[in-house]
């Protein structure tokens with residue numbers, strides 16, 4: 001009888017040149033470049049590296065294609081009228097956005113060199129305006145015009161969200177956080193996107209599928225869950241008993257543990273420092289202290305049990321996003337705004353030598 005590997009852990013299903021997650025060394029690199037160096041570079045530079053584009057055209061193309069068309073805005077207003085979670089809005093609108101034509105000051109449609117992934121780049125370009133627009137509408141505010149003169153991809157989002165002053169500290173913290181989230185190899189969302197790509201479906205299907213998996217609480221949804229947990233605890237002095245109660249009840253501490261990293265997630269280290277800087281002297285200081293206290297108690301309890309579980313990227317990220325004025329239900333959508341480029345890199349890579357991904361399950365039910 002074959003041995004079934006539940007969750008496919010450790011199984012290699014394809015080759016990739018995009019990203020290496022070294023769980024033992026606690027290192028992450030995109031195309032051979034360690035994230036320690038990548039976080040020093042502009043966001044779109046790192047995107048270009050991840051997608052393997054050496055034209056230097058991407059930043060301008062994304063800027064030219066980033067505004068919503070009238071049709072996109074109508075769709076957004078309809079979606080806003082529902083109470084759907086921002087990730088559901090993203091999943092639903094991804095195939096509907098006007099991805100065939102460009103608007104703004106561009107002189108062409110752009111992205112043609114990406115072949116059948118081009119429409120996906122047009123969707124990715126619009127995500128900041130879409131998410132910021134949804135946020136404005138949900139909070140009963142007017143949408144802010146697309147800041148076509150702002151050259152920085154993430155700064156355009158912060159301006160259109162209009163929730164916080166995009167000062168240098170916030171811009172940098174937000175950029176670094178987004179760079180750390182562009183890509184993470186064959187995680188659940190990326191694998192889903194690749195499975196869909198392997199059916200030769202449109203790139204929008206692949207992106208919407210990736211977003212659907214990213215929304216799960218055990219994947220990208222842990223950011224929202226971790227911060228809500230800190231809010232529930234409320235105070236650093238209550239952290240230890242909270243952790244003990246959770247562990248006794250078999251409830252997971254969100255933002256802790258990782259499939260690959262058996263040492264500290266290298267991204268978590270950066271995000272923790274940024275969260276500390278951003279929260280210092282603000283009303284978020286207590287939330288940061290509560291998270292730190294949860295982390296300390298969790299580590300203590302895991303050491304007792306001999307388990308190598310540490311904070312992952314999601315644990316402190318909510319502090320950065322909250323400093324940007326984003327409500328918790330918008331965290332995963334903001335994550336998606338960066339991860340979409342990882343999905344596009346995988347979509348293109350998988351198309352080069354496509355094979356339908358279709359594993360099997362052993363039937364153990366009643367025989368006919």
Ligand code: COA
Pocket residue numbers: 217218219220222251252253254255256257258259260307309312313314
């Ligand atoms: N809190 C409490 N216990 C945890 C835990 C957490 N966050 N993460 C793992 N564990 C425990 C498991 O219950 C399991 O215990 P057992 O050996 O007694 O059965 C053990 O540690 C191994 O965990 P497992 O779930 O098998 O690890 P995994 O490598 O398959 O899963 C995650 C990794 C990410 C799914 C898991 O750590 C988790 O659920 N974390 C919280 C969600 C999260 O932060 N997700 C974002 C990931 S970037």
